[in-house]
Amino acid sequence: MNTSMMVPLNTVPTLPLIFNAAGVIKAGERGVEAAALIVDPENIPTTSNLDNLFDNSSTIVGVGRIYTDFGCLPGSHTVLGTYATGDYTSFDRNGWSFQPGQGLVAAESTGSWMASYILQQTLWRDPCDERRSIDLSSTWGFSDPETSPYEWTANVSMEGYGLVRGREDDRMGAGYFYMGLSDEFKNLLPILALDDLQGMEIYYNAAVTPWFHLTADLQIVEPALGRRDTAVVLGLRGKIDL
Numbered sequence: 001m002n003t004s005m006m007v008p009l010n011t012v013p014t015l016p017l018i019f020n021a022a023g024v025i026k027a028g029e030r031g032v033e034a035a036a037l038i039v040d041p042e043n044i045p046t047t048s049n050l051d052n053l054f055d056n057s058s059t060i061v062g063v064g065r066i067y068t069d070f071g072c073l074p075g076s077h078t079v080l081g082t083y084a085t086g087d088y089t090s091f092d093r094n095g096w097s098f099q100p101g102q103g104l105v106a107a108e109s110t111g112s113w114m115a116s117y118i119l120q121q122t123l124w125r126d127p128c129d130e131r132r133s134i135d136l137s138s139t140w141g142f143s144d145p146e147t148s149p150y151e152w153t154a155n156v157s158m159e160g161y162g163l164v165r166g167r168e169d170d171r172m173g174a175g176y177f178y179m180g181l182s183d184e185f186k187n188l189l190p191i192l193a194l195d196d197l198q199g200m201e202i203y204y205n206a207a208v209t210p211w212f213h214l215t216a217d218l219q220i221v222e223p224a225l226g227r228r229d230t231a232v233v234l235g236l237r238g239k240i241d242l
Contacts, residue, residue, distance in 0.1 A: 004177040005157060005201055008116045010141035010150040014059050014084040015114070016043035020050070023061070030074075035063040041086050056086035068121075075121035084112045088147040091184035109147050116141035123158075131169070132162035145182035152180040157201075169207035176200045181224060197224040199231075213239045 003009065016039075023037030039059040042049050065078040087108045095107025119138045126132035138156040145151040157175030162168035178198045186194045199221035206214050217235040 004153070004179060004199065005155055005175045008080075008118075008139045008141040008153055008155075009179065010114055010116065010143040010148060010153045011082070012143075012148055012150065013088050014041065014082040014112050014143075014148075015039065015061070016041060018043060018045050020044065020048075020053060021061075028067075030067045030076075031065070032063070033065050033067075035061070037061040037063075039082075041084055057084070058086070059084040070121070073122040073125060075119070078118040078120075080114075080116045080118065082114045085110070086112075088112050090146050091149070091182060091188050092146055093184075093188050112144045112147040114141065114143040114148070126162075129162065129168065134158060134160045134163070145184055149181055149185040150179055151182035154178050154180075167207070169210070170205060172202075172204045174200070174202040179224075193226045194224045195226055198222050211241045213241075215239070 019039050019042065021037045021039040023035060025032055026034040037060075039061055040049065040053050041056050041059045042052065060083050062081050063078065065076055068075045068077065087110050090107040090109035092107065092109075095109075097105050097107075099105050117140045119136070121136045122133055123136050124134045136156075136158055139154065141150075141153045143150055143152070155175060155177035157173060159171060159173035161171045163172065164170060176198070177200075178196065180196050181194055199219060201217065201219045203215055203217040206216075208214050215235075215237045217237065219231070219233040219235070221231040221233075223231060
């Protein structure tokens with residue numbers, strides 16, 4: 001499954017994939033409503049990193065979420081923002097230099113930021129069977145173009161649950177994403193002729209039995225490298241619940 005459809009990649013570099021953090025979270029009956037965190041910006045997939053906490057300063061994270069019931073259907077609007085105080089590679093090539101014995105040395109920039117908006121909304125729900133519904137999701141993000149390769153990102157997807165009569169446990173979905181690369185990142189290596197990338201994905205998850213699900217998935221991705229052909233990937237995944 002394409003990460004761009006699920007994760008706002010404009011979080012790079014302010015939020016690592018796996019990290020240490022401390023903060024406060026406010027939750028209500030429907031889930032998280034607000035949060036304030038201080039994050040160690042070091043990505044730690046294989047270590048605790050407790051001995052080197054905040055060596056590259058810290059990232060401040062703020063989250064706010066409002067739950068709605070438009071047309072008696074549930075939805076939510078989430079705003080996520082980060083500000084990092086550490087040092088990051090600058091993609092502005094004017095600051096790069098060539099040093100004897102070291103080669104090309106990247107410039108550094110202090111501080112980076114990111115902001116995202118996340119929409120989740122149920123568009124339809126069967127009043128006789130809550131398992132049958134259609135949901136809409138969309139994420140829009142903006143980030144510091146000097147330190148992030150993604151100046152802005154967007155995706156939108158729709159998922160249907162139990163839309164086929166007699167197949168209430170099946171689900172299907174389709175989505176589209178667009179990743180706008182920053183001009184600084186594109187101009188860093190002009191020989192590569194980088195461009196924005198985009199793609200789409202559709203899937204159908206069939207409940208063959210209550211414990212076995214089979215998913216067919218099609219992805220079509222237009223890569224950032226102009227000389228690369230469009231990628232078409234067809235996948236099939238089986239899942240067994242024990």
